[in-house]
Amino acid sequence: MPYSLYLPGNSWLHRLHPLTKLAFSLAAAVIIFAGPGEWLSAALPGLLAMLLLWRAGLAWHVASVSFRLLALLSCVLFLVHGFFNPHNQTILLALGPFAIGVEGLAFAALVVLRLAATLFASLLLVVATHPAHLVQALAEARLPYGLAYLLGSPLLLLPQIARRVQAIRDAQQARGLETQGSLLQRARALFPLAAPLIFSALVDVEERSLALEVRGFSAHHPKTSLKELADTPPQRLARWVMLLLAGLLFIAGVWSRTYGGR
Amino acid sequence: MAVVEVQGLSYTYPGADSPALKDISFQVEAGQLLAVIGANGAGKSSLCLALAGLIPTLFHGQMQGAVTVCGLDTRQHHPGQFAGRVGLVLQNPANQLSGMRYTVYEEVAFGLENLGTPRQEMPARIENALQQVGLAGLGERSPYTLSGGQQQRLALASILAMQPNVLVLDEPTAMLDPQGSQALFTIIYKLARAGTTVIIAEHHLEWIASFADRVIALAEGSLFLDGAPGEVLSSPRLLQAGIGWLRYTRAAHLGQDRGVWPVNRALPVTLNQAVKGFQTAQLYLPGQEQDHADPD
């Protein structure tokens, strides 16, 4: 699928119910950023996610995606905080007028660890779940139908409108509009690209909504579904356990920060 | 009882200077194929929306008169209650995709899911609908990889699966190429012959002449002609309304002055009628007596 991180497959992770994976990602994110003991709370969920992904054969893919997403940010973090973090006291290395401080590096390392761990946990959901199934799972969990539409339909609309952008760009470039050059030239190139796109997209909105109405979108019937998503009682239990654990660790984290006196 | 009853329908969009529809009245019996013709802006689309129960509830303008479809008054029922009774197919194929389904099969299921159709019934209805529009083998394809004509047929299938009593189509071939148009027209005709009540707004006068049971003509929101295709499509009032005539009609009309078309013979609206009429005419000069024409 273009425009998506989803990797089709049949691993045990793929076969888990989408809400189970979602619960894991959410619980992990909460624990990573708000749990007690900064390094441990960040590292453990991340390692767990990696372990689960490794068992499903997805670890390498997730690691490479995470690297691509975080590499630049991590470098900048280490540089900026290594040199300029206000809490820098212990000098590791001096380079002329600038010095790299240990505290800054440690701070950067913690941020990177948290981001990486959260990314592993969220990619566990995203890489192993088809977006349509996630939306269906949410709709079955009685998410308002309109919300399910808003989560699902942009995913399919996106390639369509992106193609239109390309067509408009090609047409404008054929008419000699600059897309390189000075700032002013590029700024002036924006309007003839953006305006037709926005207007044409908005014109379609009315017809789209009528087509939805005619297919019973706003009918007051309870809705049925063509296919069922596989769910099991152990998964349901696991979801509640994870969310409960996250809640408890969140409270513990707040407690330790308020009264830990560091 | 008529399946569709329109009585004195007038409608003005909010903020508009003049009404889009003025005092329109007509009825449609079950199983009829009714064509609606008119120049652009004459009110065809507004009429289609009114027949599908979307006007006035969604558009909030001012409406007088009544539209009753399958026994339901459109002023008193929400569009959701018309879904499954009235189907509406619009012009732009891509805009009619729900945007929530990744395969053709699931796209057709969308309407059924909204109506609360039991899961066991869905496969038969979906496959039947895909069969009717000629997309039977494409169930697993993504709707976004289909051609315009195929997408329009998918839109029709999605509506057919809901088994509406009345099918309304608003210029469904406007964005299709000739082959796509022809394919769609063939399907619509088959549906009508099988007993579906069809109301179609179109510009393709030739198809309408051959296949419609009845034609109504709109101009500036008013209905000014209502009758059989032969009558309506050869009426001189079409010319004034900016709708125009078919070429055969025009040729025969010109031919009347030149003795190539019998003066007391009805103007043709199909190729067959034209050929027969031209064959029986005998060249004559004004003032001379005519031989009796072939009783055809």
Add this chain to the structure above:
Amino acid sequence: MSLNEQLKKDFSTLTLALMAVAIVLNIVLGQLVSLLKLPIFLDSIGTVLVALLAGPWAGGLTGLLTNLIWGLISDPVAVAFAPVAMIIGIVAGLCAKYGLFKKWWQAILSGAIITVALSFVAIPIRVYMFGGVTGSGADFVVAYLLATGKDLFSAVLITVISNNLIDKVVTALLAWGIVKGLHQRFTARFPRASAVTE
């Protein structure tokens, strides 16, 4: 009008269709602009459009969902900034509601207000989750400010405001212009749009 009725009115099928398209516009225009390497993002144009046509809650939800969806399909890091996108929609809608989107200069003012409002949310997220850094050119500014002795919070404050001010003003102006330019038959179907079009 009860809450449920108000919700149904604010989130009619037409509004939902608009929001879906707006979410896509946010993503697509954001990409287009970054291709052109301009100092703006324009990735909340859809959010503000929805806010002007359908009110603050629809606008806020559009922003929130844009980031969630972008996180789902391309970069989960975007999810962290979903609250920021939501604030943009809510504040734009409130500005429109209180008559601050009628004239072009009001749109500029609203853009500034939006910038200030989003900073309240963006700065803590940036500082606490990302160490104040974005992986973009703005980080040079942050580095410079840190080197001159400012604390992280102030450094990020200055960068966030200066980064967003131009973008939000341009976005607000553009959205205002578009709503004004829309066909009356379309805007008439959005009750809240009258705050801008009249």
